[in-house]
Amino acid sequence: MIGHCDCNNFYVSCFRVFMPQLRGRPVGVLSSNDGCLVARSNELKALGVPNGMPAFQLSPEVRRQTVLLSSAYALFGEMSRRVVATMQAHTGPVQVYSIDEQFIDLSGLSTEALQGHAAELRQEVQRSTGIPVSIGVAPSRTLAKVATGIAKKQPVFKGVCVLEADHPATLAHLDRMHVTDLWGVARRTGEKLERMRIRTALDLRKAEPKEIRKRFGIVLERTVWELRGVDVIRLDDIDQKRQNIMTSRTFGKATGNLDDLREAVRSHAQAGAEKVRRQQSVARAIMVFLSTPRFRSDLPQDYPSLTLPLPMPTDDSRVIVGAAQRALEMIYRRGYQYAKAGVMMIDLTDRDGLQLDMLDTQETEERRQRSAKLMGVMDALNREFGRGAVTLGGVRKDERWRQRNTRQTPRFLTSWKELPEIRMG
Amino acid sequence: MLNTPRSGEAASGNGQLGGHIAILGQSSVSSRYPLPLMAGEVRAGFPIHAEAEVDRILDLTEHLIPRPSASYFCRAKGDSMEGCGIYDGDLLIVDRSLEPMDGDVIVVCLDGELTCKQLGKWHGQPALLSGNPAYHPIALNGTDCETWGVVIHNVHSHRRRGL
Numbered sequence: 001m002i003g004h005c006d007c008n009n010f011y012v013s014c015f016r017v018f019m020p021q022l023r024g025r026p027v028g029v030l031s032s033n034d035g036c037l038v039a040r041s042n043e044l045k046a047l048g049v050p051n052g053m054p055a056f057q058l059s060p061e062v063r064r065q066t067v068l069l070s071s072a073y074a075l076f077g078e079m080s081r082r083v084v085a086t087m088q089a090h091t092g093p094v095q096v097y098s099i100d101e102q103f104i105d106l107s108g109l110s111t112e113a114l115q116g117h118a119a120e121l122r123q124e125v126q127r128s129t130g131i132p133v134s135i136g137v138a139p140s141r142t143l144a145k146v147a148t149g150i151a152k153k154q155p156v157f158k159g160v161c162v163l164e165a166d167h168p169a170t171l172a173h174l175d176r177m178h179v180t181d182l183w184g185v186a187r188r189t190g191e192k193l194e195r196m197r198i199r200t201a202l203d204l205r206k207a208e209p210k211e212i213r214k215r216f217g218i219v220l221e222r223t224v225w226e227l228r229g230v231d232v233i234r235l236d237d238i239d240q241k242r243q244n245i246m247t248s249r250t251f252g253k254a255t256g257n258l259d260d261l262r263e264a265v266r267s268h269a270q271a272g273a274e275k276v277r278r279q280q281s282v283a284r285a286i287m288v289f290l291s292t293p294r295f296r297s298d299l300p301q302d303y304p305s306l307t308l309p310l311p312m313p314t315d316d317s318r319v320i321v322g323a324a325q326r327a328l329e330m331i332y333r334r335g336y337q338y339a340k341a342g343v344m345m346i347d348l349t350d351r352d353g354l355q356l357d358m359l360d361t362q363e364t365e366e367r368r369q370r371s372a373k374l375m376g377v378m379d380a381l382n383r384e385f386g387r388g389a390v391t392l393g394g395v396r397k398d399e400r401w402r403q404r405n406t407r408q409t410p411r412f413l414t415s416w417k418e419l420p421e422i423r424m425g
Numbered sequence: 426m427l428n429t430p431r432s433g434e435a436a437s438g439n440g441q442l443g444g445h446i447a448i449l450g451q452s453s454v455s456s457r458y459p460l461p462l463m464a465g466e467v468r469a470g471f472p473i474h475a476e477a478e479v480d481r482i483l484d485l486t487e488h489l490i491p492r493p494s495a496s497y498f499c500r501a502k503g504d505s506m507e508g509c510g511i512y513d514g515d516l517l518i519v520d521r522s523l524e525p526m527d528g529d530v531i532v533v534c535l536d537g538e539l540t541c542k543q544l545g546k547w548h549g550q551p552a553l554l555s556g557n558p559a560y561h562p563i564a565l566n567g568t569d570c571e572t573w574g575v576v577i578h579n580v581h582s583h584r585r586r587g588l
Contacts, residue, residue, distance in 0.1 A: 020573075021537035085494035128495035128522040130573075413497075422517060422532055424503035425540040425555055 001114055001137050002231060003104035004144035007083060008132045008152065010100035011039035014079045015069055017130035018412045018420045026066040030055055031284050038071060038347055052349065070407045073285040074414045077307025079131060086128045091121055098244035099346055103141060118160045138163040141233050142226035145183045165229025174201035174227065184223060189216060201227060247272045248342025254293055256337045261328060268343040269324035273317040277375055281348035282313040286320060288327035293339040304331035315351060316371045489578055495522035506541050508556030515581045519574035532573040539573055
């Protein structure tokens with residue numbers, strides 16, 4: 001079986017760990033540069049505020065009762081790392097899907113044991129990190145994500161839901177679920193399916209896989225199999241617009257050489273930026289991580305990671321590569337042999353939607369168009385001549401990374417002067 | 426001064442901290458990049474790889490923080506826990522993964538605020554005790570209180586003007 005873990009309202013939850021006064025109140029987290037909501041607490045969702053809304057569009061009534069905070073990517077990145085580390089210590093291999101979602105290999109556990117194990121894991125993460133999570137367990141990733149949705153929305157499940165592929169309750173739930181609420185099924189695909197009278201997840205499960213493959217391609221065919229409980233989807237298959245994009249690779253041979261790591265991070269960042277552009281998004285932050293070989297307990301171990309906000313939401317390889325290089329310089333430690341490096345593009349949003357939201361000056365618009373042109377040429381060359389035909393050179397050292405933030409919280413985990421304060425009582 | 430409240434429990438119970446200091450060994454200059462010390466003989470031509478033969482310099486962080494992913498640094502505010510040896514401005518090391526036990530110094534959420542108390546007994550009942558007589562003990566039966574973490578160490582700097 002496969003487990004899927006989703007951190008509930010992750011960004012808000014990160015703040016609530018250190019600011020208990022935020023519990024039970026509507027809380028919104030703003031992107032660091034353009035003032036749009038990137039996360040909402042349940043209380044804010046209940047007020048009918050949609051995700052991505054610019055803060056200035058909040059009604060005065062909602063605004064008055066809501067606490068708005070700036071993104072704190074260093075905090076989010078470190079809390080995410082702690083969630084993963086806690087899970088790794090208590091369960092099998094963990095596959096990081098995004099900053100707040102993980103898949104867990106739970107093979108070898110009986111169905112009866114799964115429920116207890118998942119509940120324990122959830123409690124352990126909640127206790128060690130303070131982050132509440134929901135866990136879904138099923139024979140495939142698609143069904144595991146369905147299970148997590150149930151665990152999150154229906155309180156009787158207490159945050160854990162185990163779905164068996166052919167259980168009547170599973171079928172009943174799939175029958176109530178719209179097909180576009182499934183992992184990787186886009187709205188446009190949903191419209192096309194609708195014309196074939198496939199509306200619910202159960203309809204899709206019953207569809208003829210060959211037929212689906214002919215009309216929609218192999219990815220949706222896999223979804224059909226996954227809904228039947230067959231584990232066939234690999235993470236890279238999912239063609240949906242993603243909120244985070246991860247590019248990482250394990251080196252053929254572990255290396256402690258900074259130049260090797262620079263080169264790896266540069267190429268991952270560039271590949272990530274390309275994927276961001278392909279799905280017509282922009283990224284608001286990036287995370288860079290390194291890892292020493294986990295099975296070599298005889299070598300000193302180090303798994304550093306760092307999340308940096310980008311100076312503006314962007315799809316520009318130059319900016320993204322620059323930030324990734326800077327993050328690498330900050331986490332690299334001499335004397336360790338790293339086996340893996342990776343870069344994650346975080347908080348992706350639609351490029352087009354963003355342009356409407358932002359109050360742009362003429363100058364930035366001009367710059368963006370220039371950048372779009374350059375990136376377009378770069379992507380075309382790389383498509384034509386193979387990835388890596390055109391790459392970016394070194395980093396400008398004088399880049400300015402200052403954020404324009406107004407509602408900043410203390411840097412609880414990253415500054416000795418801003419540690420959480422405990423009242424002696 | 427470096428206190429380990431859990432082990433100093435007996436002493437702090439009567440509001441008095443023992444002044445016993447044991448010399449454990451010399452601390453390393455910097456433990457950020459622990460260097461392996463080669464132990465044993467080095468025979469020419471035979472590099473030694475076995476882990477058993479590598480000694481590492483003592484790492485204070487590793488020693489004080491057995492579960493780094495569940496541990497947080499916090500700052501003590503106020504003087505009400507001086508009876509437990511915690512002073513205003515001390516650096517607290519808080520482990521969230523531990524089950525709080527009688528006598529532990531813990532951080533709890535009280536009225537939306539992270540507050541430091543000692544878990545103990547009052548009239549035979551489990552209660553949150555303060556190091557300050559001005560604060561009344563809070564009996565735990567019926568009170569909704571959530572443990573945030575267990576204070577496993579506090580670091581008190583004696584040189585306030587910087588190092």
